[in-house]
Amino acid sequence: MDKFLKFLAEIMEVNVENLSLQTEYQSIPQWDSLMHLRIVAEIEEKYGVEIPIDEVPDIKTLGDFYKYISNE
């Protein structure tokens, strides 16, 4: 989980201490709609998982992203 948050912190260019699985969409200025797509693309590439497009808008927290990789 720590590695996952570090990975996201690098993408969003924020300090990892500012992130947790409870961090919500748009609660930090860096996580806007385009960043949302970037995160999906980066997770799919790094972890080899597929996040179906119709589920992407329902992802509200970093924990929602984490579910896709922790199920693997």
Place this chain on the structure above:
Amino acid sequence: MDVLKVSGVKIRGIVACLPENILDNKAECSELFGEGVNTLIKATGINARCIANIGTSSLDLGVAAAKKLMIETGTSPEEIGAVICVTFTPEYLMPADAPAAQARLGIPNHSMAFDINMACSGYGYGLYVAAALTRALNKKVLLLDGDVQSAYVSRHDKATFPVMADIGTATMIEPDNTSDEWRFSFYTDGSRREALFIPAGGTKRPVQQNDLDYKEYEDGSKRRDIDIYMDGFEVFKFVAQDVSKFIARFMEEIKLSSESINAFVPHQANIYMIEQLAKKLKFKSDIVWKSGNEFGNPASGSVPLTIAKNAAEWFEQGKGGNILISGFGGGLSISVANIKLLSNGFYSIIHYGKGE
């Protein structure tokens, strides 16, 4: 779901006219996104965007495309019974662009000429109306679809600037009693219109002096109220959920399987979105036609631009023309159609002002 059917018409050809500039998107967005520009390009898949010079209109581009199309298809102005312009960026708020297209192309005065303002879903609307008019008139109908969005895009806006582009296109629709039936369907949710709109400049909010000032927003974007506002997440949600469901339902309704389609031509919102949409609809990636990676998202003209870019080479490889097209966006609205492209049609891209 209503399915509208038109038969007895065909597309004789489609020409897209690129504006003067093809800009490298990474270079253009590096100031706005800093080091994040690499992942931005990766996530959107838009490597370049075509942008018009200030003062070049979508009508200029569309008329240039139409001239090329008329020459190549041997169409004289007298054969054309109507001109339709699909655009939300006309040269003037009033009158419409289509009458000027009639005059510039020498189309007879007794012709019908009018605009359709539908933003990104517009090509399906234009094509349906043009097809119905072709039948009613038993004459050729010229459909110009294009926008110069850059006139309304703030270069400091993180949602719109990295994706939006300009284009002009021309499609010639002709009577043909031997042709296959075309099928269309449309979807509207006007309750969400403010997810993608231009706040000031209409009658609801006539332009005031302060609408010309750049305002700064939480995400660091800056734009004027006369610029396009897009709630990127709402629009993405619309595409991811409503559009994918609506297209799937349309295919089910007309009993069209993903294997029976030769090509899927979606509005080029961004490459990531169309690839995911195609995956959801179970289309193989090699039948998804693209142009957004090279030219950006030029609103409704993206569908005819994508056909103009891909069709000739596709038919050279001996592949079929049973295609599914779909536009989606402002309104919010969706158009979807199953049409037949002919291998002997004329499909081409030209560059504005390069002697064509």
